[in-house]
Amino acid sequence: MCGLAAFFEPGRTFPEHLLAGADADLFHRGPDSGGRAAEPGWAMVFRRLAIMDPGHGADQPMNDEQGRCTLVFNGEIYNFRELRAHLEAAGARFRTNGDTEVLLQGYLHWGTGILDRLEGMYAFVLVDRREGVALAARDPFGIKPLYLCESGGVTALASEMRPLCRLIEPRVDEAALAELLTFNWAAGALSNVTGIERVPGGTLLTIPLRGGPVRRTRFLDVLSTLKPDASMPPGKAESEAQSAIEDSVRGHLMSDVGYTLQLSGGIDSSLIAALASEAAGTQISSYAVSLGDHPFDEGEYRKSVVKRYGLDHHEIEIGGHAFADALPRAIRHMEGPVPHGGCVTLMLLCDRLREASKVVLTGEGADEMFGGYLRYANWRKLAMQDLVGKILPVRFLPPVRPFLGLRQFAGFDPAVYASIYHDFPKMHALFPGLVPKPGARETASRRFSDFRDRLFAVDQIGYLESLLVRQDKMSMAASVEARVPFVHMPLARTVNAIPRHIRAPGGVTKPLLKKIAGRFLDSALIHRRKIGLWLPYDEWLSTSDGLGRYLDVLTASDGCLRSYAEKGALDKVVERFRSGDRRDLPSMWTLVNVELWLRSLGKVEAAPPRPALARAS
Known part of the structure; x- marks a missing residue:
């Protein structure tokens, strides 16, 4: 790279x-x-x-x-x-x-x-x-x-x-x-x-x-491969998908300078670790971000993979202060707001693993290929909301259950907006002039009639690229090449042809990949609630010398975002957050993230060298 x-x-x-x-x-x-x-x-x-x-x-x-x-x-x-x-x-x-x-x-x-x-x-x-x-x-x-x-x-x-x-x-x-x-x-x-x-x-x-x-x-055109074959039997779907994954992992091991692994403890990176270890036939080093004893940490699941495949494993503990210190550097390398807080931890992880290797394999892309998000489990409900929203004037429905979802998606495509995990209507209310117009996501969704196809299309064209670019730019900030075996055209052609009722039947996320993983990973790791490197943003933003130090940039007189909101509106949002009244607030993490990027615009000097860090344990 x-x-x-x-x-x-x-x-x-x-x-x-x-x-x-x-x-x-x-x-x-x-x-x-x-x-x-x-x-x-x-x-x-x-x-x-x-x-x-x-x-x-x-x-x-x-x-x-x-x-x-x-x-x-x-x-x-x-x-x-x-x-x-x-x-x-x-x-x-x-x-x-x-x-x-x-x-x-x-x-x-x-x-x-x-x-x-x-x-x-x-x-x-x-x-x-x-x-x-x-x-x-x-x-x-x-x-x-x-x-x-x-x-x-x-x-x-x-x-x-x-x-x-x-x-x-x-x-x-x-x-x-x-x-x-x-x-x-x-x-x-x-x-x-x-x-x-x-x-x-x-x-x-x-x-x-x-x-x-x-x-x-x-x-x-990647989406030209999204043609599910309803006649494909389950056994063939499973065997062809497993074979395509194994072929991709083997291909991604080519290197004249070695390689290492990102290991989160989730199914995707753990399966890559398993298949890479079997293909390599030798011990591989792996690296993981640890949140210490925080409930979001997945360390117990990583241990089972490390033990089963004999990995030379290293844990990099990152807390709120280290995250806050590194955030401006991550935004600079991302050349925009970081699309996920995990960008920061990924960059810091690559700083450490660069001491051992300049190539790392990751599990990125499996969710977009195999339906790993909650929206795939709930696709029937979302499809019904989409249908009802086209028939009824949902804006006039009361803001109570069971109408909340209908009201939230009013005027929007649920196949597009189901990927958002914060209260976006509150963000639109704060910045009424910055409501997105239909764009690439909606264009991808309109190409398909089946709701599941629409979800896959939006993810493979929209959300996936954000993950790929973050892998590239955060790893390259440390002069490391990140590889993504789940994002490979031969694999995509195979997976995008799998019948909908096998790949995304509803009620469960990525059932096909979990079945394949069952041959390589412990059941406790596979059949558990997905965490996906969630970070405690609100907790960290409450620490004034940690991530909370950046709340002041939102209310400063030279703030960039405040010019898009009504006078005093952003100040009130920050004041409520600091007071502990966080009901019905837009995402404070998003606001801080975007504000810091806006302030960095125009600085084109060369990126500074990465800081020296102690060796990983």
Whole structure:
């Protein structure tokens, strides 16, 4: 995993200060080596985290022998060995042993058809001198980030927004701000910043080097695989899903520098640990965030996995003060509010595990593939609320049970808003001008008629990307590559074809994955209430020298959010929270999180080095 930036404008020689600034911005993503390529009309900057073929012979930017193409590539191609064998049989000669040159040679052989063959996580930019174009692409799920800025004749791309903010003055996109306050993540092409677009997953950009508009092509749509086959028998669904998971885990173990595991104690990361241990046949190190004796900690379940698979396990205890100290750094690296408080703990975890490895496998994505959230257990109720809401004037129903759900979703798509775990109507009341307009989530939901398909579509297009980007940016803050075996196109094709009544029957969450996990994990771990790294935000916000120190930024005279609320409204919310009257309040954690990000806008200096930390126990 690495970091890249590329700049294009016909005839222009890009200045040294811009390229040096971009290099500094991206240094944390690739401290092992750096490189540049520049000609009149374009320039590339690259930072490398060397994992496959880590010698300098595989450094980037990389050119083919004839000098036709120059490539910068961030990510991993898990099927690169099979592709290489095919290319060698066709006469290609290789100078290196990693996946970067396979991508380069694959383009020379298949053209953009290489995109139909790649299995992995990637974002790349390639200049083809013969064709007079630059090509940029992002993997179908958007595991690897890629941003686009078009300003004043310059077209620029980067792994993070900071290099692009050297071209424009960063200003908040209010459409994104509305989504951030409601969903904690702005979906689709919204990057949080006006003038910068997050390139959608599965998109190919074509940039004419002699000038002209950028052409966008969707080379793979993840939701095109969401076609449940009702005739598939349960036994086949289970065996094919298990086989696809095992294949993905084996593929994700490729590394010339080793790997480690994130272990939460939940089903998803525990199953990855089990399958990785069996595939590796050797002891693997694992790392976990511990909340000490707090009820939210899942330490007792981690112990069973560690014992069963002989993991070399390390616990990193993180409390409210450490969380509060690290929050501004996490927001800076996220380039937006953190979509989940777990971003902070993930970043701190990666700081520690980086001492042992620069590759980590995670369980991210299983919930979106197998229906792991409460909304999948309650889909019938949600579908009924959706139907009734389209027939009755629910706004006029009394605010009592059983009408509360109907009133909450009034005017909104329940398949979209069921993913929100805070009282979003209270947030809308505080900021009436920042109610999200229908966007990428609603577009995904409208593509399907079955309510379960709509839930999966919204999660796989909207919520999942927030988790993938957080894994990327929080791990890269510590110069660590995070891998997500549950988010893999061959696995998605298999799982998205499983019948609805098997994958999401209702009344239970991810029953199919639990059945598969039963062969590898203890029953007590599998059949328990999901915690999912919930953090005690209100408890920590009540500590004035901990997370509560940030409540003052909400009421300060130079506060950013207060300008969107009625005069004095935000002050009253904070005052009530501090007094202990927390009924019917919007999420204070969300308010603090967004306010801190808004205050950070415009600071484009290079990210500071991560702090030195004591070794994990």
